[in-house]
Amino acid sequence: MPSIDEVATWEPLLRLLRHDNAERLAAPGGYVAGKIGRGGWSVPVARAAFPLGRAALVSDMQTEWDAVGRVRSVLEESDVNEVSFMLETPEPGKALLHLFDPGPAVESGLGTRLGALVLVEGAVPEPWRRLPDPAPDAAPAPTADAALLERTLRERLPSAIGATEEELTATEERLGVALPEELKALYRVTRARWEDLGGDYGAATDMARAVGCELFPPDEVYVADAASRPAPWEHAAMDAVETRPDAAVQGLVGSPGWIVFGDNGGGDRIAVDLTPGPCGHLGQIIIMSHEENCGAALVADSLTDMVLDRRAEVKRDEEECGAPREKQPPAVAWVNRSGIPSVAAAAHPGLEALSIGVWEHEPLSLEPLVGLPRLRTLTAYPGTLADPLEIARLDGLEFLELAPEEWRVLLDSGAVPRGLSAAAIEVQGERNPLPVIELANEILALWDRPPITRTVIEADLGPVA
Structure with missing residues (x-):
């Protein structure tokens, strides 16, 4: 059986991806990305509609099933759980396949997204460290x-x-x-x-x-x-x-x-x-x-x-x-256009986790969070923070999720909180995975953690049929 980094393993899928994404791949900087695991896959191929009133059958997607199955068989034989990939076609008939190995410091993400970066080996969130009273x-x-x-x-x-x-x-x-x-x-x-x-x-x-x-x-x-x-x-x-x-x-x-x-x-x-x-x-x-x-x-x-x-x-x-205590503000809060209306409204001494989501007003200051004794998690959608450097004033953070642009500000200023146990990169919409992986490796390097590695395979697929 061929290995995961041989053209023979991927060729049927590469041909299918090229056929179903011809216009996208031909555009300047064009690419497609996906993930294949032993338990499932996410690949950008077209699927024919099947008759209403019945479940989908393997025969409805036989070509995809066979092409992906070849890769999954190699994963099974190699005892590898999953592989992420990106395909480019720099010139007619040629293909560049990038294979990404997340290594032991990166969790599996949803779909093609990168999972959380575990910056401290074996670290788990605070609730998983809590023992019973x-x-x-x-x-x-x-x-x-x-x-x-x-x-x-x-x-x-x-x-x-x-x-x-x-x-x-x-x-x-x-x-x-x-x-x-x-x-x-x-x-x-x-x-x-x-x-x-x-x-x-x-x-x-x-x-x-x-x-x-x-x-x-x-x-x-x-x-x-x-x-x-x-x-x-x-x-x-x-x-x-x-x-x-x-x-x-x-x-x-x-x-x-x-x-x-x-x-x-x-x-x-x-x-x-x-x-x-x-x-x-x-x-x-x-x-x-x-x-x-x-x-x-x-x-x-x-x-x-x-x-x-x-x-x-x-x-x-x-x-x-004992009588129930008075209702307390939530330990986990979501600030967004339909939730809590401001960071100040979410802030209180018992706040543990704050998520800033879709926001249609002026970017938000994190000043109300400074000094909160139990705050350990902060996540923020792209462009929602007035000044990402305010994060450096939040003592006690163990998890931080930001968009690439906000991470860039922290990295360039040497302001990434070193008390973090894990981190994540928030990517909205389609985004070339190469810059995201480079950014992730910069963050991992601050903790001397194993990087995400990349293998590039060149394939000659010949003319489009």
């Missing part, structure tokens, strides 16, 4: 009853095969945490192994109904700490963690006390919570949405309640939990 007074719910739970499940699943004590002990040793009694009672009834069900989907459905979720076998139970819930810097930097005094569940990314034992069938994880919020119970059942980076929702006050289909009592006595 201690809850020394937390106690199990009065409804927690391991014996009742076990009797109920044995009645519902009389032929189920339970886990042995050795299997439960092995799970505890692997996790480094003792399993709650209710969870052990559940697994003593059924260990939820597919082979125990004889490959019977009906039996699996019956088990899910009996338990209240799609149950994982003991060797697939895991601790949902923050590392188990990764997110790209560009999104994660705009998240914030908050736990209200009347919350049953702590608003965390993850916790060493969240023991995941099942799924709701749609990708949302079900866990026992051993680090509850101020108004929660030890061993309560929570659900973590696969569409959210932070937090979890209360399902039931105990595993017994979940199995018996008793919903959680979300509203509790104020004397038990």
Whole structure:
């Protein structure tokens, strides 16, 4: 099999790109760009319309499928996740293919965009470093009853095969945490192994109904700490963690006390919570949405309640939990033409992340942000800042996203905040990737991080058919 930097790997796709983008490539400075990964691709080729009323088929895009498939096969064989590229045709029949390797310091971006630059190896946003608040007074719910739970499940699943004590002990040793009694009672009834069900989907459905979720076998139970819930810097930097005094569940990314034992069938994880919020119970059942980076929702006050289909009592006595505090300004704020009307209106001591978006008035000053103790994230659309050099006065920034022009001002003035852990380049619309990559490498060099590398392949494609 050819390597990723050989013409043979790319030739069918190059011909297709040239055919479908002839006018664009022929223009002065013309180029097309794309990305191909083992899990998908984004390439600028034309696709024929398929009949309404049915899904798209491979046959509707067979030429593209085959051309991209050749590249993806090489990626798979080379154990490479993805490759970005840019194609130029400097003269008829000739092609210059630029291949970009982002290296270990650059995250994967959406489409052909460059992802965040990780300036400190292994760095994660502040919410991913947050540990749960201690809850020394937390106690199990009065409804927690391991014996009742076990009797109920044995009645519902009389032929189920339970886990042995050795299997439960092995799970505890692997996790480094003792399993709650209710969870052990559940697994003593059924260990939820597919082979125990004889490959019977009906039996699996019956088990899910009996338990209240799609149950994982003991060797697939895991601790949902923050590392188990990764997110790209560009999104994660705009998240914030908050736990209200009347919350049953702590608003965390993850916790060493969240023991995941099942799924709701749609990708949302079900866990026992051993680090509850101020108004929660030890061993309560929570659900973590696969569409959210932070937090979890209360399902039931105990595993017994979940199995018996008793919903959680979300509203509790104020004397038990404490009255809710007064509403606070948001820790994450968006200033734009339809959101918060000014930087001053968004600024307050608890502000952690500020995004300046589409703006139709005079560029904004960052003066109101100076001295804010918790501000760690700033993102700004092109042309929205009155003076990018004001950024140098914002102590504590760990993530900064700016347009190339604003980054140029900071670089030329030696004013890039050196406390950053990650950065991103905001590119609007079509833009030649070469200057953006050069800019990214300048930023990476300030932290002595591995640069984005480029390989250029020359191909003779002959005349256009």
